[in-house]
Amino acid sequence: xxxxxxxxxxxxxxxxxxxxxxxxxxxxxxxxxxxxxxxxxxxxxxxxxxxxxxxxxxxxxxxxxxxxxxxxxxxxxxxxxxxxxxxxxxxxxxxxxxxxxxxxxxxxxxxxxxxxxxxxxxxxxxxxxxxxxxxxxxxxxxxxxxxxxxxxxxxxxxxxxxxxxxxxxxxxxxxxxxxxxxxxxxxxxxxxxxxxxxxxxxxxxxxxxxxxxxxxxxxxxxxxxxxxxxxxxxxxxxxxxxxxxxxxxxxxxxxxxxxxxxxxxxxxxxxxxxxxxxxxxxxxxxxxxxxxxxxxxxxxxxxxxxxxxxxxxxxxxxxxxxx
Amino acid sequence: xxxxxxxxxxxxxxxxxxxxxxxxxxxxxxxxxxxxxxxxxxxxxxxxxxxxxxxxxxxxxxxxxxxxxxxxxxxxxxxxxxxxxxxxxxxxxxxxxxxxxxxxxxxxxxxxxxxxxxxxxxxxxxxxxxxxxxxxxxxxxxxxxxxxxxxxxxxxxxxxxxxxxxxxxxxxxxxxxxxxxxxxxxxxxxxxxxxxxxxxxxxxxxxxxxxxxxxxxxxxxxxxxxxxxxxxxxxxxxxxxxxxxxxxxxxxxxxxxxxxxxxxxxxxxxxxxxxxxxxxxxxxxxxxxxxxxxxxxxxxxxxxxxxxxxxxxxxxxxxxxxx
Numbered sequence: 318x319x320x321x322x323x324x325x326x327x328x329x330x331x332x333x334x335x336x337x338x339x340x341x342x343x344x345x346x347x348x349x350x351x352x353x354x355x356x357x358x359x360x361x362x363x364x365x366x367x368x369x370x371x372x373x374x375x376x377x378x379x380x381x382x383x384x385x386x387x388x389x390x391x392x393x394x395x396x397x398x399x400x401x402x403x404x405x406x407x408x409x410x411x412x413x414x415x416x417x418x419x420x421x422x423x424x425x426x427x428x429x430x431x432x433x434x435x436x437x438x439x440x441x442x443x444x445x446x447x448x449x450x451x452x453x454x455x456x457x458x459x460x461x462x463x464x465x466x467x468x469x470x471x472x473x474x475x476x477x478x479x480x481x482x483x484x485x486x487x488x489x490x491x492x493x494x495x496x497x498x499x500x501x502x503x504x505x506x507x508x509x510x511x512x513x514x515x516x517x518x519x520x521x522x523x524x525x526x527x528x529x530x531x532x533x534x535x536x537x538x539x540x541x542x543x544x545x546x547x548x549x550x551x552x553x554x555x556x557x558x559x560x561x562x563x564x565x566x567x568x569x570x571x572x573x574x575x576x577x578x579x580x581x582x583x584x585x586x587x588x589x590x591x592x593x594x595x596x597x598x599x600x601x602x603x604x605x606x607x608x609x610x611x612x613x614x615x616x617x618x619x620x621x622x623x624x625x626x627x628x629x630x631x632x633x634x635x636x637x638x639x640x
Numbered sequence: 641x642x643x644x645x646x647x648x649x650x651x652x653x654x655x656x657x658x659x660x661x662x663x664x665x666x667x668x669x670x671x672x673x674x675x676x677x678x679x680x681x682x683x684x685x686x687x688x689x690x691x692x693x694x695x696x697x698x699x700x701x702x703x704x705x706x707x708x709x710x711x712x713x714x715x716x717x718x719x720x721x722x723x724x725x726x727x728x729x730x731x732x733x734x735x736x737x738x739x740x741x742x743x744x745x746x747x748x749x750x751x752x753x754x755x756x757x758x759x760x761x762x763x764x765x766x767x768x769x770x771x772x773x774x775x776x777x778x779x780x781x782x783x784x785x786x787x788x789x790x791x792x793x794x795x796x797x798x799x800x801x802x803x804x805x806x807x808x809x810x811x812x813x814x815x816x817x818x819x820x821x822x823x824x825x826x827x828x829x830x831x832x833x834x835x836x837x838x839x840x841x842x843x844x845x846x847x848x849x850x851x852x853x854x855x856x857x858x859x860x861x862x863x864x865x866x867x868x869x870x871x872x873x874x875x876x877x878x879x880x881x882x883x884x885x886x887x888x889x890x891x892x893x894x895x896x897x898x899x900x901x902x903x904x905x906x907x908x909x910x911x912x913x914x915x916x917x918x919x920x921x922x923x924x925x926x927x928x929x930x931x932x933x934x935x936x937x938x939x940x941x942x943x944x945x946x947x948x949x950x951x952x953x954x955x956x957x958x959x960x961x962x963x
Contacts, residue, residue, distance in 0.1 A: 326751050340843050344748045345680065348669030357668065357680070359746070423682070425667045428649050520663050 322354045322369045328411050335402040335409070336418065338362045349514075350528050357421070364421035366397060369414050374530045376415050381456045382529050383407050383417055385449065385506060390420070394448035395525040397422060424517020424524035435548050435560040438516050439567025441523035442508065442544060446537050446572055449506035458509065458533040460592050462498045466491050468595050475602040479615060487591075490626060494588050499536065499581045507540035508532055512547040538578040541568055542585030546593065546621050554620050587625035594618035645677045645692045651734050658725040658732070659741065661685045672837075673851050680744070687744035689720060692737050697853045699738050704779040705852050706730050706740055708772065708829060713743070717771035718848040720745060747840020747847035758871050758883040761839050762890025764846035765831065765867060769860050770895055772829035781832065781856040783915050785821045789814050791918050798925040802938060810914075813949060817911050822859065822904045830863035831855055835870040861901040864891055865908030869916065869944050877943050910948035917941035 333341060343359040349366075352373040358365045370379065383399045387407070390398030397419035399407040409416040427434055460468075469476075469487055476484040508515075510531040517525040541564070549560040565582070568574070574582075597615040656664060666682040672689075675696040681688045693702065706722045710730070713721030720742035722730040732739040750757055783791075792799075792810055799807040831838075833854040840848040864887070872883040888905070891897070897905075920938040 323751070329748075341748045342746045342842065346671030347680070348671070357670070423665045425652075425664045428646070519665065 322371070322412055322414060324356070324367075324369075324411060332367070332409065332411065332416075332418075333360065335404075336362075336400065337403050338365075350530075352530060358418070365400060365418045366421055367416065367418050369411055369416045370530075371414070378456055378530075379408055379415055379417075381454045382532060384454045385452055385532055386419065386529055388452045388454075389445070389448050389529075392448045394445060395422060396445075396529065397525075397527055422517060422525040422527065424519050426514045426517055428513070429552070430513050430548050430560070432560055432563045433521055434513075434518060435564040436567035436570075437518065437521070437523035438511070438513075438544060438548055439541070439564040439569075440571050441516060441526055441567075442511055442540060443568040443571035445508055445511075445526060446505055446540070452506055454506075456533045458507075458535040460509075460531070460596065461533075461535055462494060462588055465588075465591055465595055466495065468599065472595065472598050472602070475598055479598065479601075480619065483619065486626070487594075487622075490587075490591060490622065494584075494591060497584055498588065499577070499584070502536045502538055502578055502581060503575070504534060505537050506532060507535045507537060507543075509535065509540065509543065511540065511544055536585065537572075538574060538581060539585045539589065541565065541574075542582060542587075542589040543592075545582070545586040546590050546618075550621060550624075554624075556624055583625065583628060587622070587628075590618055590621040590625050594622050645694070645735055645737060647679070647690075647692075647734060655690070655732065655734065655739075655741075656683065658727075659685075659723065660726050661688075673853075675853060681741070688723060688741045689744055690739065690741050692734055692739045693853075694737070701779055701853075702731055702738055702740075704777045705855060707777050708775055708855055709742065709852055711775045711777075712768070712771050712852075715771045717768060718745060719768075719852065720848075720850055745840060745848040745850065747842050749837045749840055751836070752875070753836050753871050753883070755883055755886045756844055757836075757841060758887040759890035759893075760841065760844070760846035761834070761836075761867060761871055762864070762887040762892075763894050764839060764849055764890075765834055765863060766891040766894035768831055768834075768849060769828055769863070775829055777829075779856045781830075781858040783832075783854070783919065784856075784858055785817060785911055788911075788914055788918055789818065791922065795918065795921050795925070798921050802921065802924075803942065806942070809949070810917075810945075813910075813914060813945065817907075817914060820907055821911065822900070822907070825859045825861055825901055825904060826898070827857060828860050829855060830858045830860060830866075832858065832863065832866065834863065834867050859908065860895075861897060861904060862908045862912065864888065864897075865905060865910075865912040866915075868905070868909040869913050869941075873944060873947075877947075879947055906948065906951060910945070910951075913941055913944040913948050917945050 329341065329344065333339065338360040339362060341358060341360055343357065345357050347355050347357050349355045353371050354369040356367040358367050370376065386396055387399050389396045400418040400420065401407050407417055430438065469491060473484040476487055508526060508529065510528060511526060515526060515528045516523065517527065544564055545561055548564055549557050551557055594615055597613045597618055600612040601615050652664065652667065656662065661683040662685060664681060664683055666680065668680045670678050670680050672678045676694050677692040679690040681690050693699065709719055710722050712719045723741040723743065724730050730740055753761065792814060796807040799810055831849060831852065833851060834849060838849060838851045839846065840850065867887055868884055871887055872880050874880055917938055920936045920941055923935040924938050
């Protein structure tokens with residue numbers, strides 16, 4: 318849930334005037350995305366999503382995010398397209414915060430993806446990688462492998478509070494990941510946060526991807542590693558190999574993985590588990606008692622991390638994936 | 641903002657099947673209403689609001705609320721109409737909680753009502769009173785004048801914590817209100833919570849009223865007293881007599897007030913300020929530190945109460961209202 322910023326009548330009126338969209342027919346705060354405030358706006362001209370960027374989305378990166386979304390839209394990828402105002406500007410300002418209007422997309426996210434959803438999500442991810450090819454913007458991944466050791470350096474106590482003995486295990490993980498992290502796999506623009514709540518389906522088919530505010534340049538197959546963690550673990554913590562194979566097969570139906578990419582997937586998923594564990598651990602410790610937003614419990618990703626640690630990056634999960 | 645209950649894929653699917661509404665095209669939690677969880681649902685059949693009733697809405701009163709909304713819809717009043725499922729049932733159950741699907745209504749609520757909005761709101765309120773005439777359901781106002789003394793009896797300490805000396809003032813208010821409260825004004829179904837966020841406008845005109853979950857039988861003009869407090873005070877705490885006159889004139893454009901009703905308005909607004917002060921004071925004290933919903937600060941209504949206390953129910957605010 319996320320509506321952090323309220324909008325005054327005058328601000329809404331001024332915004333509509335800048336776009337020439339006429340009178341509002343509906344305007345509702347919606348619970349979509351966790352970092353920013355989102356509103357569903359309907360006017361005679363159609364339906365739009367208004368996003369107000371809160372402090373978690375770095376303002377200097379907005380041109381990259383909005384430029385990417387515009388590029389993807391222009392290349393036929395189903396993602397929210399930023400709407401230029403009458404002067405051609407996509408970046409607005411509301412209540413002192415940056416904001417943008419994007420197209421409304423139909424579709425419904427699923428809480429518990431099926432094998433079929435995993436296949437569709439994999440396909441949607443590969444299509445994103447292909448559609449983004451040639452996009453000239455660049456953004457380094459601020460939460461990439463080289464950032465994990467510095468991020469964890471201030472979280473030792475937090476990790477020990479979560480589970481005594483955990484800090485030492487994480488240190489070992491970080492060391493292993495740093496040594497083994499692949500350096501020569503194909504890179505490109507990745508979504509970096511394609512969790513089930515960021516994918517819309519229509520009638521069981523992939524319909525759209527949203528929330529591009531972690532997108533960056535990194536190893537393409539790492540994006541698939543992120544999805545393996547986000548889509549293929551069951552609520553009881555078990556890893557569903559069939560879903561994993563389906564996700565990868567869906568991906569490969571659009572973009573083939575090299576054998577180096579396929580071999581690296583268990584390790585990339587191990588690293589992806591580390592990345593989400595670390596930010597959730599940081600949020601968990603940093604959230605004051607009275608906050609309006611409940612942070613994700615870091616234990617979910619601690620358990621995924623433990624799964625990959627035990628697998629030692631050696632599991633042949635995807636032997637049949639490209640069959 | 642209010643999305644307290646999440647809905648599983650299976651629950652959503654089962655719900656759509658019960659209504660025969662086809663595949664979902666959009667499903668989003670929305671920040672509307674403070675007591676319940678609300679979702680905007682779109683299918684091929686149209687758009688709907690799904691409400692899941694949380695503990696603040698007494699389950700035994702749902703037949704009254706849903707029956708009233710159905711009655712109002714059938715009598716042409718623009719309010720959410722409950723949708724019967726294929727077996728004719730309007731009351732559903734999701735995740736162990738009662739739930740209902742109602743029609744989606746266009747319109748936008750205003751944060752800072754103008755004089756024109758006040759007039760429109762008054763007219764919409766009178767139309768509600770007229771449309772509800774003949775509705776056979778009955779529900780006592782559990783937050784009516786006779787309830788205030790028992791409610792406050794356990795809040796003395798809370799009032800003193802808010803402002804030293806306040807408890808004694810409230811006791812005097814309660815005594816004066818009990819003595820002077822009118823017993824012979826016309827009664828009927830009142831909305832009892834027609835704040836600006838519960839009224840939709842289209843192009844500056846009253847378009848709909850929502851959130852009927854405090855509706856009950858009480859003095860009709862008391863509903864206008866509630867609106868005087870909710871619509872006619874400025875953010876700096878001052879009372880805008882022009883807005884008050886406009887609200888009453890709008891009301892009287894549809895339903896004339898008797899001179900007894902008009903004379904009683906200052907006192908009814910005094911009582912209405914007490915009712916909202918008391919529940920906000922109770923919520924303020926009862927909300928645990930880690931709660932997801934921020935309670936309203938009771939000081940806003942303490943200041944409105946002080947205004948009415950100083951006016952002693954003697955202000956001739958509405959002498960020109962019906963001109």
